[in-house]
Amino acid sequence: MTIAVAMSGGVDSSTVAAMLKAEGQELVGLTMQLWNQRRLADKDGMPEQVQGRCCSIDDVYDARRVAETLGIPYYVVNHQERFERDVIRPFVDEYLAGRTPIPCSLCNNHLKFDQLLLTARQIGAEQIATGHYARNEYDPVRGRWILKRPADASKDQTYFLFGLTQEQLSRSLFPLGGFTKPEVRELAHQYGLALANKADSQEICFIPGGDYKRFIDAYLEEQGESVPDTAGELISVGGQSRGKHEGVHNFTVGQRKGLGLASPTPLYVISIDHDRKQVTVGAEQELMRESLRARRLNWISIAGLHGEMRAQVKIRHRHEPAWATLRMNDEDEVEVRFDEPVRAVTPGQAAVFYGGDEVIGGGWIV
Amino acid sequence: MRPFLVGQFGNASSIHQEGQLARSAVEQARGRVALLLGCRPSEVVFTSGGTESDNLAVFGSVKSGDYVISSSVEHHAVLHAVERLVDRGVEVTVLPVDGEGVVSAEDVRRALRPNTRLVSVMMANNETGVLQPVEAIGRITREAGVRFHVDAVQAAGKVAIDVEAIGCDLLSISGHKMHGPQGTGALFVRRRTRLEPLFAGGAHERQRRAGTENVAGIVGLGKAAECAMEGLRGGAVERVRELRDRLETGLREFASGVNGGRTARVPNTSNVWFASLDGEALVIGLDLKGLAVSSGAACSSGASEPSHVLRAMGLPIERARASLRFSLHRQTTVEEIDRAIELVATQVVRLRELSAVPQ
Numbered sequence: 226m227t228i229a230v231a232m233s234g235g236v237d238s239s240t241v242a243a244m245l246k247a248e249g250q251e252l253v254g255l256t257m258q259l260w261n262q263r264r265l266a267d268k269d270g271m272p273e274q275v276q277g278r279c280c281s282i283d284d285v286y287d288a289r290r291v292a293e294t295l296g297i298p299y300y301v302v303n304h305q306e307r308f309e310r311d312v313i314r315p316f317v318d319e320y321l322a323g324r325t326p327i328p329c330s331l332c333n334n335h336l337k338f339d340q341l342l343l344t345a346r347q348i349g350a351e352q353i354a355t356g357h358y359a360r361n362e363y364d365p366v367r368g369r370w371i372l373k374r375p376a377d378a379s380k381d382q383t384y385f386l387f388g389l390t391q392e393q394l395s396r397s398l399f400p401l402g403g404f405t406k407p408e409v410r411e412l413a414h415q416y417g418l419a420l421a422n423k424a425d426s427q428e429i430c431f432i433p434g435g436d437y438k439r440f441i442d443a444y445l446e447e448q449g450e451s452v453p454d455t456a457g458e459l460i461s462v463g464g465q466s467r468g469k470h471e472g473v474h475n476f477t478v479g480q481r482k483g484l485g486l487a488s489p490t491p492l493y494v495i496s497i498d499h500d501r502k503q504v505t506v507g508a509e510q511e512l513m514r515e516s517l518r519a520r521r522l523n524w525i526s527i528a529g530l531h532g533e534m535r536a537q538v539k540i541r542h543r544h545e546p547a548w549a550t551l552r553m554n555d556e557d558e559v560e561v562r563f564d565e566p567v568r569a570v571t572p573g574q575a576a577v578f579y580g581g582d583e584v585i586g587g588g589w590i591v
Numbered sequence: 592m593r594p595f596l597v598g599q600f601g602n603a604s605s606i607h608q609e610g611q612l613a614r615s616a617v618e619q620a621r622g623r624v625a626l627l628l629g630c631r632p633s634e635v636v637f638t639s640g641g642t643e644s645d646n647l648a649v650f651g652s653v654k655s656g657d658y659v660i661s662s663s664v665e666h667h668a669v670l671h672a673v674e675r676l677v678d679r680g681v682e683v684t685v686l687p688v689d690g691e692g693v694v695s696a697e698d699v700r701r702a703l704r705p706n707t708r709l710v711s712v713m714m715a716n717n718e719t720g721v722l723q724p725v726e727a728i729g730r731i732t733r734e735a736g737v738r739f740h741v742d743a744v745q746a747a748g749k750v751a752i753d754v755e756a757i758g759c760d761l762l763s764i765s766g767h768k769m770h771g772p773q774g775t776g777a778l779f780v781r782r783r784t785r786l787e788p789l790f791a792g793g794a795h796e797r798q799r800r801a802g803t804e805n806v807a808g809i810v811g812l813g814k815a816a817e818c819a820m821e822g823l824r825g826g827a828v829e830r831v832r833e834l835r836d837r838l839e840t841g842l843r844e845f846a847s848g849v850n851g852g853r854t855a856r857v858p859n860t861s862n863v864w865f866a867s868l869d870g871e872a873l874v875i876g877l878d879l880k881g882l883a884v885s886s887g888a889a890c891s892s893g894a895s896e897p898s899h900v901l902r903a904m905g906l907p908i909e910r911a912r913a914s915l916r917f918s919l920h921r922q923t924t925v926e927e928i929d930r931a932i933e934l935v936a937t938q939v940v941r942l943r944e945l946s947a948v949p950q
Contacts, residue, residue, distance in 0.1 A: 303894035
């Protein structure tokens, strides 16, 4: 049976290809062309050197070299339209609506484990392997595919994978789940991969330099749309005006820098009200929340939630899971009540529920 | 080609005998290409390929203040060159095509202006094989005293070419499109046609193309031209057309149509539409089974982009994306065609089953 390897040109996915090849698996390497960096290169304020990762020619070159070294067929597939529709546009719209999106989760849900998996199946590969740090096992007792945290807790990517369906999980392989990053680099060396020392990618792949505000401006300009006027007031928790701001998309809950306010104590963004164009600021303790609501849920280790359930809940990628009780408010909304208040619950981010190492499921914070 | 790759490295511009040997081989090749095109040997300029020939024809002919007419289905070697002219103060009209991808000669006539410097229309389209009315356009340009360039890269070796019958002043061909080596090409330049060279340098190719000749490549191109002539005389057109028709008939059950199939085409090209399928997945799936076909144009990463030719024909983007190009050649066999039909059928059925799953 042929396995398609999603190859980004980085160390992780290249090592996956080498590992599976060494196991004697029949492979085909695929790289998704997702975004053309040159599209916005001439727009105001965009970095001159636009060298994003998953979309740059250099990375495609690296992936192709790995495939050649391993002697596996390799193709670049064009999924730019799907990426723009399902990742870029929602990313921009979420910010404009005063939320803080996670494009990596959208890309996993719509591109890697949907469109790319479909392409893989269309060309005769029934499974897809990626360089994600996660584990994925079938539990015959529960009759479900279980997504688990990886051996390397510092590289855990399960937070971005909570949206995978059982069908998607059944066709996905995460061969790096049992390894630490240093071990993976060591393996890359052992397999003779020239890119074993290549730097890890950190930022959002389509925003080289990481300045998402400029990206949004440039994208809307390219689309012939004007940035909607969401300028308004900065207010205190008590409702008093503290100043003006230039648009809700410039803020994220918990943000401290760039508020443009003088204050004896540090001020943070507490909440964003898109309809009123108001950004509430306050002291750090105002950020603490005892509960949150999440919608558009996906369940992994259980078929659905009935009654209450105890779980550890992660509310952003770099967040130590906090104990909470889950309860359904209605068919597609879960209420999460934390044992201890958590800091900066951010609409647009995901709440992912863990039971020990297992991902129970998750949803989008509203 | 071989002697010039392994031992005979004489420079065709040199005085010594080694050089003279190379010169003689280059001139023999020039004669063979001239025979293929129906022109004088002195009217053949060797280049590095179809792209350079097209660029030489366009940039060598036009200066600021001129006006150029071309078509929307040209190869990018012409289309992008013409687009670049706009930045240089040249006015450009890119003519539309009909639903079959054909440029109207009357449109060319209507588009003419007093300052028209160049009309550039291809002989056969590289994606659909559709033949353009170059002879009719040639009559119009001649009458108007306007320079006419024909990109015949896709036509050379597939159908007879006669620069006199076409009435063109410039005509591009490429070696690898007719079994010759890659990186070789030629431009027919009618006598007394003034052409500004692309490169500054030596006086090679009658001062039209500076740079030491690619002797081995040129010899290969000449041989390919000779073989193409033999093939054309020996009935290759009809034989290849029969095979192409066999392919299209065999695919009829699975395919949704042939793009440009209702008009005259070169015999070796077939652009087939498979409704609601992802052409890219089809191309890869077939390649993994050993059948090399193509879909659209390759972008810099190697992914495919929807064809500008099919889009120019007014076909929706979904159809452009669901279309494949099959290319045949003189040595294609009946067995290969039947095997191709079988592979495509299997792959199309597989894709249709998977596509039925809602996303």
